[in-house]
Amino acid sequence: MQKDKYGTILVIDDNEAILTALRYCLSGTFQRVLTMTAPDSVLKKLSQEEVSLVLLDMNFSLGVNNGQDGLFWLRAIRKHHPELPIVLITAYADVNLAVRGLKSGASDFITKPWDNDELVRKLKDVLDAQNDLATLDEMEAEHIQRAIDRCHGNVKLAAEQLGITRQTLYNKMKKLDV
Amino acid sequence: MQKDKYGTILVIDDNEAILTALRYCLSGTFQRVLTMTAPDSVLKKLSQEEVSLVLLDMNFSLGVNNGQDGLFWLRAIRKHHPELPIVLITAYADVNLAVRGLKSGASDFITKPWDNDELVRKLKDVLDAQNDLATLDEMEAEHIQRAIDRCHGNVKLAAEQLGITRQTLYNKMKKLDV
């Protein structure tokens, strides 16, 4: 295992004390720990720095703690960097917010107070998971399997929905062992 | 809009009163509402009936309410029916459980007590979302985009990871407008 396995992490939280704690906790795992106290300039930051993962707090507007801010910035970041994994963190454990965060593309959802070891483990898991990308053939095989499942075995219909001919679907099924 | 847009829903909950309430609430939207009080025979049930969606309670073992049962059955069902959408429902709002449920492939996560209109809307959303499946070309374009993003624009590396030649990747990028 090389030391530089986990690159740069960007932490966004409006509480300086929490940033300090996280910097300390994460510096052992990540090559660099960048921090921001407000998400407003995060897109500029991301275009300047090469970041492997973002740890994003959900609440910024003082007194408004429903996570709308966090969801907004999550979506903004994902729109411009769809491959960049984002882990959410919040003090206000809210099932609905967690569900919306994950459905909006967050990789995980952490609640404060956090356990340092567990946090590091989860962040590592996220980066490990995103590193393995499938070949086109593997992707194709999975998608074909899904299409056929969804068409209850109707090859003609599946082929139509996949945008290929029935004969080609037969070929691919044989070649890809579907 | 045809009446039969939303097919058969299978509801699994160990509380008869809740099943009755759900049957009433869902019968207006779904053609059929099947119910079970224990998940033990769900796989048998699914092989006999054609079900469009499963609504699965998370807690079955009396006194043990950490949702382990629900997660187990969620994974068991998904293993055999990867295309079947499953919505989780639980009385014990638990962020961690919700996160694990969604990461295990659940389509949504509902907490009791639920709002009937919101429940129906969420279930409809799940079925509407799963109905549009992409063509192979669309799938390919997305996957290629991801690979190139992840390789920071290195075409040679992206092609290798995709399992195709560099020239083929150029061809596909031109054809698919990536």
Place this chain on the structure above:
DNA sequence: CAAAAAGTGTCCATTTTTTAGACACTATGC
């Protein structure tokens, strides 16, 4: 800094895949 290494963009001829169209056969529904 300069050489070496790696990547780019574009050719080629050959092989493989996809295509439209056809065929006889088998379910399924009314």
Place this chain on the structure above:
DNA sequence: GCATAGTGTCTAAAAAATGGACACTTTTTG
């Protein structure tokens, strides 16, 4: 029982992928 829809397989022609090559540009690194 007849019609409609789907199956599995076959052609010949069109399209795409392949390994290999090329001159050129960028990146690494001793």
